[in-house]
Amino acid sequence: xxxxxxxxxxxxxxxxxxxxxxxxxxxxxxxxxxxxxxxxxxxxxxxxxxxxxxxxxxxxxxxxxxxxxxxxxxxxxxxxxxxxxxxxxxxxxxxxxxxxxxxxxxxxxxxxx
Numbered sequence: 001x002x003x004x005x006x007x008x009x010x011x012x013x014x015x016x017x018x019x020x021x022x023x024x025x026x027x028x029x030x031x032x033x034x035x036x037x038x039x040x041x042x043x044x045x046x047x048x049x050x051x052x053x054x055x056x057x058x059x060x061x062x063x064x065x066x067x068x069x070x071x072x073x074x075x076x077x078x079x080x081x082x083x084x085x086x087x088x089x090x091x092x093x094x095x096x097x098x099x100x101x102x103x104x105x106x107x108x109x110x111x112x113x
Contacts, residue, residue, distance in 0.1 A: 015085050016096045018072060020108035023098050026072070032065055036075040036084060037102060045106065058087060067093055074098035074105070 018026075033050035035042055042052050053061045061084070065071055071093050075081040078101035088095035098105060 015082055015089065017099045018096050019099050020105040023072065023074075023105055024108060024112075030069065032069045032071045034061070034065060034071050034073045034081075034084070034088075035102075036073065036081050041076065041102075045102070058084075062088075062091065065093065070094040070096055072096050072098060075101050076103055077101040078104065 028047060028049060033047055035046065035050040035052045036054055037052070038054045039052060042050070046052070051064055053064065065088070071085075071088055073081040073085040073088065073095055074097070075084075078097060078099055081101060082097045085095040085097040100107075
């Protein structure tokens with residue numbers, strides 16, 4: 001699970017959110033990354049170690065996502081991942097949505113230089 005210091009980074013909305021800047025600063029080995037984008041998107045711009053589950057049935061996703069770490073969920077724009085994060089949270093996962101999705105993360109990286 002994400003420690004208390006990390007929890008302070010997240011909004012306290014119903015579904016916790018992480019900004020692209022906060023996401024970029026994470027040690028990805030401490031969380032589970034759930035990438036809901038299509039395989040060709042992941043091949044072009046993906047993060048090593050992420051679980052790719054585009055439109056997979058929830059039962060299949062639940063079998064592949066461990067509960068021992070926080071789960072950062074993202075899609076291209078952030079709306080589908082927010083729904084999946086809610087479903088995971090409802091089932092006891094420590095789920096967090098990447099605000100704006102992977103596109104927002106890539107924009108942040110491009111602006112950062």
